[in-house]
Amino acid sequence: MTLLTVQHLFIKDSWTNQPIVNDVNFTVDKGEVLGIIGESGSGKSVTCKALVGLNPKRLSVEGKVTFNNVQMLTLSEMQLRKHRGKDIAMIMQQGSRAFDPSFTVGKQLIEAMKVHTQLSIQEIEVTLTEFMDYMGLNKPKQILKSYPYMLSGGMLQRMMIALALALKPKLIIADEPTTTLDTITQYDVLQAFKDIKLNFDCAMIFISHDLTVINHIADRVVVMRKGQLIEEGTKEAVLYQPQQEYTQYLLSTRKKVNDYFKSVLRGESNA
Template identity: 40%
Template sequence: MTTPLLSIRDLTIRFGANDATKNLSFDVAPGETVALVGESGSGKSVTALSVLKLLPPSAQFSGQILFKGQDLITASPAELRAVRGNDISMIFQEPMSSLNPVHTVERQIGEVLAIHRGMRTTAARARTIELLDAVGIPDPASRLGAYPHQLSGGQRQRVMIAMALANEPDLLIADEPTTALDVTVQAQILSLLKSLQQSMGMAMLFITHDLGIVQKIADRVCVMTKGEIVETGPVAPLFANPQHAYTRHLLAAEPRGTPPASDPSAPSIVDVADLKVWFPIKRGLFRRTVGHIKAVDGIDLSIRRGETLGVVGESGSGKSTLGYALLRLIPSDGRIVVLGNEVQGRSWKAMRPLRADMQIVFQDPFGSLSPRLSVDRIIGEGLAVHMPRLTAAQRDERVVKALGEVGLPPEARFRYPHEFSGGQRQRIAIARALVLEPKFVVLDEPTSALDVSIQAQVVDLLRDIQQSHGLTYMFISHDLKVVRALANQLIVMRNGKIVEHGPANDIFLAPRSDYTKALMAAAFDVAEIGTTSLDPPVAP
């Protein structure tokens, strides 16, 4: 048998009195891809970070982490520095948080080459261009001076991959590298990783909660829950005949059902005509405008009361910008009528009375809740602004009611966001929007950062709330499986324009445009994923 490149034996990681992992044992052979799968809190990322000893000092280890026969748990700091980045590299889950926002792409990749290879500026620049080209960044020389915020999500993830591969490691650890990416870019990243793995002969430890991805990229899979591996084996047999109840639960956990029926005679509560959001491109010493990014370019749409309009498209297509413009969170041109009110041109003060009826649930349940406020203050903040005459007792009663509607107990209002899981935080964000009893809610990727089983729970929750309150949704997402379970109407966006619009079921069954067909193939057809030729949008 092949000697394992990485061998983990009886690994237990403890934080205080709590075990994050319990007696884990698995191997990764040279050139092999092993997937660790499980829901949030199962111990996947803790296991991955432990390989390079990137956990905080409070972590207590027992067991062995053997890399090429060397125990990394007992390795000295100097020995770990020699391994990190050279022999083992890591792609982190969120590239926007992992990349330094004040350093250019060239500087960040060049730093890796300078530290580990001693490359000087000219050689490092040539190698950086070579790496960016290898990971599929178009015109890589022109991107050297770009900052992370100037790149799309897919491009940022490609830069992270370039950094991880800079020193041609023997083992690549990929921690949820495609979670926040749209389906076509996700397909490209998976295809890229597989091709680079084959060309470089490296092994890969792939962390994910998405079993669909595991089918496409892994040789073997280890299923984790509550810090333990409950089932392991080659991918095809395990998926065909899962033995453990938890594995069967994961395989069955995806959004299902159909959206509540909408009334075709219901009045329109949102009407948009020729909506444009153009961002100026400024260059030169005097920062003159030399062009525009047409994030939203001449959109017309209407949404009837009680229905859900799904908005889909790749990263950079203008989905979120459209939602923000409808709520007047960013400037725009064109006509916007919400609940019979022309909102375009209103001052912020004049918009305030309308805000209670127009709410939003943001994508990131980690960043959208203030870590310094308790849940009752987070949810009650809108009540204090829009209903100042409520007494403290009345406000508390409404907060408790909103928490109950999203399935959280009353005592949760005394806790802080960090004390909740990702799914629970997203429920809090939904409660914050619902407490004002709005009529129109924009849901901006509310399930993208959640496990598949939690996604299914949130989708069911949103459907129930919509039926009980008669809400109207704009549901923005790159996850077409979630959209299919919620949307009555669907628009497909690309480069700021609508390429297809109509009843959601009709578009899912018979897409007309080639672009929509490519999205559907990437989302639903396993055989075609990774074959699409669509390129990620290029930021200026």
């Protein structure tokens, strides 16, 4: 059953009159993970931010975005705020940017929960602790009393995911959520998303330039280039039998990088 439909999405920079996204169309079904891949500047992030009104005001948006039978592009900012976080959760690339350094992490999460739920502060703390435990965050009460600078990037990323799960969204948009993390933490966060896929009734849009990550998490994949969607299909079709030359180029480049590092590990490279 379709949860999200994006039809003829156009995004233009009104300052420069330059098109950024050109006639993009895709759907997301309930419980599905849609992977969006492409190089930096291909329009992945700006497309997904447009769905919930998070782009700068200078970026004009045209088209039709239907989420759970709601026409998102017709909503006011106040109406959008009711959907952001509660129905559609955003997991940003850098956890540190999602938190105000002036307040404890706990205060910020509690305020977010108060906006979208009728729970008491005590009930909110219990709920947050439950999902922090689920995300493998030890000593949750101590973490809630911490300021963002006192926590690692991986911890802040998992805190964002814990908050998202606590609000029980219908859709999570994860925008390059593992890019700035070290390899071990990347693995932990990716495993968390795989657990969410298996155990929660929640669809996901997972944005990444890392084809290995997309291969591990996505059901379907769309490929973007220069603001256009150029290929779409099942993970198996797009990543293993791509039809477009650009997708083939992305895959071959990834293979060359992997082969190079394997040769370095075997001591075969002269670089």
